[in-house]
Each structure stands twice: as structure tokens, then as C-alpha cells.
Amino acid sequence: xxxxxxxxxxxxxxxxxxxxxxxxxxxxxxxxxxxxxxxxxxxxxxxxxxxxxxxxxxxxxxxxxxxxxxxxxxxxxxxxxxxxxxxxxxxxxxxxxxxxxxxxxxxxxxxxxxxxxxxxxxxxxxxxxxxxxxxxxxxxxxxxxxxxxxxxxxxxxxxxxxxxxxxxxxxxxxxxxxxxxxxxxxxxxxxxxxxxxxxxxxxxxxxxxxxxxxxxxxxxxxxxxxxxxxxxxxxxxxxxxxxxxxxxxxxxxxxxxxxxxxxxxxxxxxxxxxxxxxxxxxxxxxxxxxxxxxxxxxxxxxxxxxxxxxxxxxxxxxxxxxxxxxxxxxxxxxxxxxxxxxxxxxxxxxxxxxxxxxxxxxxxxxxxxxxxxxxxxxxxxxxxxxxxxxxxxxxxxxxxxxxxxxxxxxxx
Amino acid sequence: xxxxxxxxxxxxxxxxxxxxxxxxxxxxxxxxxxxxxxxxxxxxxxxxxxxxxxxxxxxxxxxxxxxxxxxxxxxxxxxxxxxxxxxxxxxxxxxxxxxxxxxxxxxxxxxxxxxxxxxxxxxxxxxxxxxxxxxxxxxxxxxxxxxxxxxxxxxxxxxxxxxxxxxxxxxxxxxxxxxxxxxxxxxxxxxxxxxxxxxxxxxxxxxxxxxxxxxxx
Numbered sequence: 001x002x003x004x005x006x007x008x009x010x011x012x013x014x015x016x017x018x019x020x021x022x023x024x025x026x027x028x029x030x031x032x033x034x035x036x037x038x039x040x041x042x043x044x045x046x047x048x049x050x051x052x053x054x055x056x057x058x059x060x061x062x063x064x065x066x067x068x069x070x071x072x073x074x075x076x077x078x079x080x081x082x083x084x085x086x087x088x089x090x091x092x093x094x095x096x097x098x099x100x101x102x103x104x105x106x107x108x109x110x111x112x113x114x115x116x117x118x119x120x121x122x123x124x125x126x127x128x129x130x131x132x133x134x135x136x137x138x139x140x141x142x143x144x145x146x147x148x149x150x151x152x153x154x155x156x157x158x159x160x161x162x163x164x165x166x167x168x169x170x171x172x173x174x175x176x177x178x179x180x181x182x183x184x185x186x187x188x189x190x191x192x193x194x195x196x197x198x199x200x201x202x203x204x205x206x207x208x209x210x211x212x213x214x215x216x217x218x219x220x221x222x223x224x225x226x227x228x229x230x231x232x233x234x235x236x237x238x239x240x241x242x243x244x245x246x247x248x249x250x251x252x253x254x255x256x257x258x259x260x261x262x263x264x265x266x267x268x269x270x271x272x273x274x275x276x277x278x279x280x281x282x283x284x285x286x287x288x289x290x291x292x293x294x295x296x297x298x299x300x301x302x303x304x305x306x307x308x309x310x311x312x313x314x315x316x317x318x319x320x321x322x323x324x325x326x327x328x329x330x331x332x333x334x335x336x337x338x339x340x341x342x343x344x345x346x347x348x349x350x351x352x353x354x355x356x357x358x359x360x361x362x363x364x365x366x367x368x369x370x371x372x373x374x375x376x377x378x379x380x381x382x383x384x385x386x387x388x389x390x391x392x393x394x395x396x397x398x399x400x401x402x403x404x405x406x407x408x409x410x411x412x
Numbered sequence: 413x414x415x416x417x418x419x420x421x422x423x424x425x426x427x428x429x430x431x432x433x434x435x436x437x438x439x440x441x442x443x444x445x446x447x448x449x450x451x452x453x454x455x456x457x458x459x460x461x462x463x464x465x466x467x468x469x470x471x472x473x474x475x476x477x478x479x480x481x482x483x484x485x486x487x488x489x490x491x492x493x494x495x496x497x498x499x500x501x502x503x504x505x506x507x508x509x510x511x512x513x514x515x516x517x518x519x520x521x522x523x524x525x526x527x528x529x530x531x532x533x534x535x536x537x538x539x540x541x542x543x544x545x546x547x548x549x550x551x552x553x554x555x556x557x558x559x560x561x562x563x564x565x566x567x568x569x570x571x572x573x574x575x576x577x578x579x580x581x582x583x584x585x586x587x588x589x590x591x592x593x594x595x596x597x598x599x600x601x602x603x604x605x606x607x608x609x610x611x612x613x614x615x616x617x618x619x620x621x622x623x624x625x626x627x628x629x
Contacts (some may be wrong), residue, residue, distance in 0.1 A: 175427055187426065374486070396422040397424055408535070409539075
């Protein structure tokens with residue numbers, strides 16, 4: 001289905017849609033290219049899935065290009081990803097060479113598009129070297145870091161910094177994620193699409209079908225964590241927390257996630273989780289295909305509590321999704337989760353499986369508060385974290401990149 | 413009487429390049445040396461920044477002092493400041509530094525935040541644009557306000573105070589410019605304590621008060 005901006009009017013209101021169209025007037029026909037490394041799986045692909053068509057709907061000549069890589073390349077970029085988040089992940093000289101070689105090969109394909117673009121947005125580290133390769137660029141190049149790079153593993157940062165320092169600007173999801181760079185660093189939190197399969201309203205019958213499909217008991221509380229099978233999402237800690245809760249009250253747990261084509265570590269983590277959950281009928285480990293968003297949506301809506309017990313996190317869009325469905329979220333006290341989960345307002349921040357167990361019990365005990373939190377959470381997302389807000393900030397950034405003079409305020 | 417042209421704005425936050433502050437003395441040092449844009453951002457632009465809760469105070473400095481330094485006394489003193497009443501951010505800077513100095517002289521120690529709760533000094537870029545819409549007569553003001561975005565309300569009702577030497581909002585300035593008498597409407601606008609409203613709440617409050625002042629049920 002092709003999406004249009006006007007489809008969101010019923011959710012965010014006509015003034016917000018009108019504002020976006022006004023803001024886009026001065027950007028008509030501008031060539032904007034987004035580049036990342038996967039078309040499906042993970043938060044970046046999800047964002048680009050709606051952002052590019054909506055930019056086109058506003059008259060911007062936006063396109064989305066995906067670089068192609070080998071297994072070796074994705075192993076290196078996974079190490080870069082881990083290293084940027086502070087995990088010691090040494091990369092050999094050959095690894096860095098592979099990283100560059102794959103970008104060189106992709107650049108040859110993308111050269112005409114990148115050279116002509118007025119704004120190029122490079123998402124995450126995988127395609128970062130494209131800037132250095134594009135000697136005849138005409139436009140402004142912006143590096144969009146989606147993860148927390150505030151305390152990177154130094155050897156990895158030393159290897160990557162020469163590729164990102166030359167950009168005209170960078171964007172981070174939170175101020176705490178940024179790392180000093182010699183150009184302006186803008187803060188644009190991500191957002192969710194309320195009409196996507198993952199977030200749209202679902203019929204009761206569809207929820208019941210999903211409940212039956214996975215053998216979930218409607219009479220016992222359900223906690224759901226949706227995320228890639230990744231060490232930083234701490235799925236084993238979630239299992240431990242739920243087992244602690246079950247010493248006093250019944251509980252079902254769903255750990256649901258898909259694989260992403262740029263995440264080779266996922267399989268090993270999934271095996272570990274499966275082994276831990278083996279033989280436990282109330283722990284459901286679900287590896288869902290990348291396009292099974294309606295199932296994810298249904299699981300989140302069936303949940304009593306959403307959990308996202310990450311030990312490292314970018315912004316944590318699964319938290320945003322949970323809040324949009326009116327659920328309290330128990331989240332790890334890290335990254336973007338800190339921004340979204342405010343104790344007693346939208347859920348609880350925790351640091352350990354014990355802490356998570358305590359807050360699950362607390363919420364299961366306080367039904368009224370759970371309901372109140374859910375209502376409030378949904379309105380916070382409507383005001384601040386739907387895609388219309390993020391689009392507005394990108395349009396503002398394009399104006400700044402193309403005609404800003406560094407002044408605090410300017411008219412367009 | 414000229415039409416009231418409706419403007420809107422969009423804000424984009426950016427890092428200031430200043431190091432973070434982990435204690436009250438570092439906060440003071442950075443506030444003393446930062447650009448006025450940083451002061452403006454943390455005191456005046458907070459209603460434009462996305463939030464997941466309703467903080468006690470409407471400026472980031474007071475919120476941080478309360479939540480992360482745990483100094484409720486200083487938070488109360490700084491939290492009550494009306495930043496829009498300062499035409500010059502330098503005056504606001506001087507007052508804030510005075511309050512911090514006073515508090516440092518009262519305390520036997522320097523309050524510190526735990527690691528991970530540092531104060532990040534930010535600033536922003538704001539793009540202002542004409543919506544292409546205009547209000548022809550003051551009697552249409554209330555209904556028009558209801559169709560404005562939160563950022564348009566911010567631009568015309570809060571940010572405007574720093575553009576007018578008389579420290580008034582754009583709506584009041586327009587009404588005062590009218591050959592007709594709109595004293596009740598202007599008084600209604602002046603009576604709003606906007607500190608505790610979100611922008612969407614403020615929009616509804618403005619429309620309600622203007623409707624009542626104009627005798628429209």
C-alpha cells in the first residue's frame with residue numbers, strides 16, 4: 001500500500017499535516033538520497049520504509065539505496081556496531097580493508113545518484129566510507145548514527161572516525177549518544193509509524209488468532225519482549241526475571257524477534273536462548289519472519305506489560321511501540337529507554353533481572369496504575385514520537401543544510 | 413487594521429560543543445561561558461522539546477538541579493524564573509549565576525550528579541515560515557488559534573515576548589493595534605499563567621479565554 005501524509009490526519013490532526021506541507025514547500029524537487037545496509041529487519045529499515053515515500057508525497061525527490069555486502073563485510077560491520085557501543089570488538093587490518101572494499105564496489109554502482117544528490121543521508125557505519133569515495137559530490141552529506149557511540153571501544157572509533165569526521169553534519173537520536181566530531185551534531189529522536197502493520201489498530205479476532213497460534217493462556221498475565229536476539233537485549237536476563245516472578249505468581253513470557261540480514265550474531269544468541277527456555281511451556285521463544293509485523297503488533301497488544309531489558313540500546317523503538325499500544329514498559333536503564341520510560345509515568349527503569357521481576361510484580365498488583373500509565377503513555381507518543389515529528393525535524397535539517405547560515409533562527 | 417499573518421516554526425536541537433556538567437560548580441562555569449543560544453534553549457525553548465513526563469519546572473536547569481543534584485532549594489529558586497520576561501539573555505544568565513553563587517555559599521559541599529546523569533548543554537536552530545494563512549478580524553482569533561500547531565502557538569505567544577520591546581505576545585500586539593476596543597481580550601491573554609501548560613493545552617486555554625472574553629459561548 002502506498003502511504004500518503006493525509007492518511008495521518010486522523011491521528012495527529014490537520015494542523016500538523018498542514019505544517020509539514022508548508023515546511024516542505026521550499027524543498028520541492030530537491031534530490032535526497034538515504035543509504036543504509038538492509039532493506040528489512042531492524043529499526044533503520046523500518047524508519048526508511050515510511051520516511052522515503054512520505055518525503056516523496058511532500059514533493060521531495062527522495063530515494064533509498066541499500067549497499068550490498070558479503071558475509072565477511074557484515075561480520076566486520078557487526079564488530080564496528082558492537083565496538084561503537086563500547087563492547088571490545090577488535091577488527092583486523094584485513095577486516096577494515098574488507099569494509100572499505102565493499103564500499104568501493106557499492107560506490108561504483110551508486111556514483112551517479114550520490115554525485116547529483118543535494119542531500120545524502122548515510123545511515124549507521126556500514127556505508128560511512130561512501131563520503132570519502134565521492135570526490136565530485138555536489139550536495140550536503142549527513143551521517144545518521146542510530147546507536148549510542150558516546151563511549152566507544154577506542155580502536156574501533158579510531159578506525160571509523162576518519163570516515164565520519166568529513167561529513168557536513170551528523171544526527172544522533174539523543175544528546176547522550178553523540179561523540180565529539182568536527183561538525184554540527186543534531187539531535188533527532190526516531191519515531192514510529194502508527195499506520196504500519198506493526199502499530200495499526202487490530203481487530204479483536206486477529207488478536208485471538210495470534211493468542212491461539214502460540215498457545216497463550218488468556219487467564220494468566222503475559223509479558224512480551226520484542227527485539228532481535230542480541231546480547232545487548234539481554235533475553236537471558238528477561239527469562240531470569242520471569243522465573244523470579246513465577247515463584248510467587250503465574251506468568252507467561254514471549255520473547256519474539258526477527259533476524260536481520262546484517263546481524264550474523266543473532267543465530268548464536270537465539271540458540272543460547274532456546275537452550276535456556278527448553279522444556280518450559282510458559283516461555284515462548286519466537287523467531288518471526290521479517291515481514292510478520294502484524295504478529296508482533298498483536299503480541300504487544302496481548303501483553304499486560306512490555307519489557308525491554310536492554311543493557312545497551314539505541315533509542316529503543318520497541319519501547320515506543322509498546323507505549324503507543326497503551327502498555328506500561330519495563331525497560332533497562334540505558335540509552336533511549338531512559339528518555340522514554342519515566343518511573344510511574346510510562347513504566348519503570350530497571351538494572352537487573354531482580355529489578356525487572358520486582359516491577360513486573362508491582363504492575364501486576366496495581367491494576368489501576370497500570371491502566372493510567374497506559375493512557376498517559378499513548379498520549380506522550382502521539383505528541384512527540386510519531387513519524388510526523390521526525391519528518392518535521394528532517395525537513396528543518398534540510399533547510400538548515402541547504403540555506404542555513406548557522407544563525408539560531410532563520411526564515412524560509 | 414492589518415491581517416494577522418500566522419507563522420509557524422520548527423526547532424532542531426543540536427549539541428553546543430561544551431563539555432557536560434556533573435556538579436553544581438561545573439554547571440556554573442559552563443553557564444557563565446556558554447553562548448546565549450544555550451541559555452535560550454534551556455530556559456525558553458523547553459516547551460518545544462519532546463518529553464515523556466510533566467516536569468515540575470519549565471527550565472532544564474531547575475529540573476536537572478532537582479532530579480540529579482537533589483538540591484530542591486536551588487531548584488525552587490531557579491524554577492520560578494520567567495525566562496520570557498528577559499529581553500536580553502545576558503540578564504537571565506547573570507540572575508542564574510547569582511542564584512547558583514548564593515547557593516554555593518550556603519552549602520558546605522558541591523552537589524554532584526551520579527555518573528550517567530550529566531547535564532548536556534544544547535542549543536537549537538529554528539526555521540520560521542509563513543503558513544500562508546491570515547486572520548482578518550479579532551473575532552476570528554479564538555477559532556483560528558484552535559487550528560494552529562503547538563509550535564505556532566509557541567512562536568506567537570511565548571517566543572514573541574522577546575521580539576516585542578513591550579514584552580507582549582503577538583496576539584495582544586495585534587489586538588492593541590486595532591481601532592476597535594479589545595481590552596477584555598487583551599486582559600484575558602495577560603491573565604494566563606502559561607508555565608504549567610503544554611503547548612496543546614495552552615492552545616485550548618487561549619481559545620477558551622478569548623471566546624469567553626469576547627462573549628462567545
